[in-house]
Amino acid sequence: MSKTPAALQQFDIVIIGGAMAGASLALGLAKLNQQRKLQHLPCLSVALIEAHQADDSHPGFDARSIAIAHGSIFELTRLGIWPKLAHLGTAISDIHVSDRGHFGMTELNAEPLGLSALGQVVELAKVGQVLFSELQQADISLFCPAKLASLTAKADGHYLELDDGSQLSAKLLVAADGANSVVRQQLKLAAEQIDFGQSAIVANVETDKPHQHWAYERFTETGPIALLPMANMASSNPSSSNKARLSLVWAVSPDKAEQLKNISENDFLQQLQLAFGNRAGRFMAVGQRVTYPLTLTRMTQPIYHRCVFVGNAAQTLHPIAGQGFNLGLRDVVSLIEVIEQQLAQHLHGDVKADVGNSQVVHQYLASRQQDRTRTMNNIEFLVRGFSNQHWPLVAGRNIGLRLLSWLPPLKRPVAQVAMGWR
Numbered sequence: 354m355s356k357t358p359a360a361l362q363q364f365d366i367v368i369i370g371g372a373m374a375g376a377s378l379a380l381g382l383a384k385l386n387q388q389r390k391l392q393h394l395p396c397l398s399v400a401l402i403e404a405h406q407a408d409d410s411h412p413g414f415d416a417r418s419i420a421i422a423h424g425s426i427f428e429l430t431r432l433g434i435w436p437k438l439a440h441l442g443t444a445i446s447d448i449h450v451s452d453r454g455h456f457g458m459t460e461l462n463a464e465p466l467g468l469s470a471l472g473q474v475v476e477l478a479k480v481g482q483v484l485f486s487e488l489q490q491a492d493i494s495l496f497c498p499a500k501l502a503s504l505t506a507k508a509d510g511h512y513l514e515l516d517d518g519s520q521l522s523a524k525l526l527v528a529a530d531g532a533n534s535v536v537r538q539q540l541k542l543a544a545e546q547i548d549f550g551q552s553a554i555v556a557n558v559e560t561d562k563p564h565q566h567w568a569y570e571r572f573t574e575t576g577p578i579a580l581l582p583m584a585n586m587a588s589s590n591p592s593s594s595n596k597a598r599l600s601l602v603w604a605v606s607p608d609k610a611e612q613l614k615n616i617s618e619n620d621f622l623q624q625l626q627l628a629f630g631n632r633a634g635r636f637m638a639v640g641q642r643v644t645y646p647l648t649l650t651r652m653t654q655p656i657y658h659r660c661v662f663v664g665n666a667a668q669t670l671h672p673i674a675g676q677g678f679n680l681g682l683r684d685v686v687s688l689i690e691v692i693e694q695q696l697a698q699h700l701h702g703d704v705k706a707d708v709g710n711s712q713v714v715h716q717y718l719a720s721r722q723q724d725r726t727r728t729m730n731n732i733e734f735l736v737r738g739f740s741n742q743h744w745p746l747v748a749g750r751n752i753g754l755r756l757l758s759w760l761p762p763l764k765r766p767v768a769q770v771a772m773g774w775r
């Protein structure tokens with residue numbers, strides 16, 4: 354017996370992917386709808402399609418911790434999201450940057466900038482739980498777990514089929530489906546990939562010294578080591594207050610990453626101590642070690658007919674400067690602003706704007722051009738410049754780091770970039 358095809362569900366906006374970028378966008382649009390309801394204006398119909406529920410299997414909300422920059426906290430607060438996450442954050446008050454075996458080092462500090470923190474560190478698994486529960490309560494249609502199976506682009510919108518048989522249409526399709534975007538593949542769009550020949554080994558480590566909210570970035574011959582301060586586990590043991598939990602991202606060659614993943618805990622701690630030094634204290638324990646290949650994937654133009662790309666689907670960065678989600682969030686914020694502008698043009702009629710028209714798509718592209726290019730170029734420069742032992746480069750970067758220490762006014766623009774200020 355042939356199955357009756359599911360009825361077509363029509364939406365203004367369909368978002369594919371509900372991890373950091375897609376969930377932030379969906380919640381931001383739900384907030385925009387709330388404001389429009391209060392003004393008795395027509396609301397947008399929004400659907401979010403996510404393949405995984407917020408459990409251990411979720412690839413976007415895994416064991417990683419990420420640093421959310423000060424500028425991103427400001428934007429997440431405006432979207433109504435940070436107040437729900439604030440209890441999960443550990444403040445970064447200072448960042449120490451050094452070049453192993455050379456004289457260059459500098460610090461970025463919140464206090465001289467008149468800030469209480471340069472950013473906040475959050476554990477993605479915990480963030481995922483909160484965002485998922487917010488999405489379930491928000492005024493959007495959540496399809497989860499469900500996967501985009503196929504899509505057809507037509508003049509008036511995209512027609513989608515999900516793996517559970519649901520049929521959807523979207524005036525605007527938003528791809529927030531990560532580095533290997535299925536939307537990008539289905540639309541046969543190209544993305545450039547740069548392989549830095551590095552993998553990241555990611556783990557939580559414990560030190561014998563409180564972190565005092567310092568984060569560290571240490572450039573070594575094999576790749577950078579980043580340590581982010583984390584909240585201590587709840588413990589009844591008073592000696593735990595003299596210890597610290599930090600999130601480690603250690604970039605090395607893929608072979609070395611495999612080796613570091615598989616050696617004993619003691620050997621790992623010894624090698625880490627040797628590579629990082631003693632500035633954060635003595636490394637006492639390491640949790641589960643996970644590896645990630647480090648590549649930069651970018652679309653030249655993260656748009657298509659009635660379709661835009663945000664977050665990792667548009668560009669996936671090396672985590673050297675902790676900018677991936679910070680840049681992805683700026684995609685999300687810009688898109689919401691462009692949609693708001695489009696809706697504002699229809700204030701005095703009951704005709705709802707077409708939020709997928711080419712004006713919206715091209716305005717989004719224009720709004721993202723400069724920030725994307727600058728951030729991706731900066732990161733490529735950092736990865737190549739600081740993984741190189743060619744002496745003019747070593748000298749140049751060490752003089753640069755020293756200059757930053759000696760001339761505090763130079764730090765402000767660097768700090769502004771690090772903090773993701775728009």
Ligand SMILES: Cc1cc2nc3c(=O)[nH]c(=O)nc-3n(C[C@H](O)[C@H](O)[C@H](O)COP(=O)(O)OP(=O)(O)OC[C@H]3O[C@@H](n4cnc5c(N)ncnc54)[C@H](O)[C@@H]3O)c2cc1C
Pocket residue numbers: 369370371372373374375402403404405412413414417418419420421499500501502529530531532535553555602645663664665666672674675676677678679680681
């Ligand atoms: C080691 C490491 C450290 C990092 N540290 C930082 C940091 O300190 N600061 C920072 O800002 N960034 C950091 N990043 C980057 C940051 O983690 C990412 O930029 C961000 O999490 C990407 O979110 P996203 O939503 O764009 O993509 P993803 O997390 O890749 O999410 C894509 C989502 O789409 C879903 N999906 C895929 N295909 C389909 C389909 N067909 N149908 C339905 N759903 C689908 C997936 O299930 C997933 O939930 C780091 C990254 C790494 C690897």
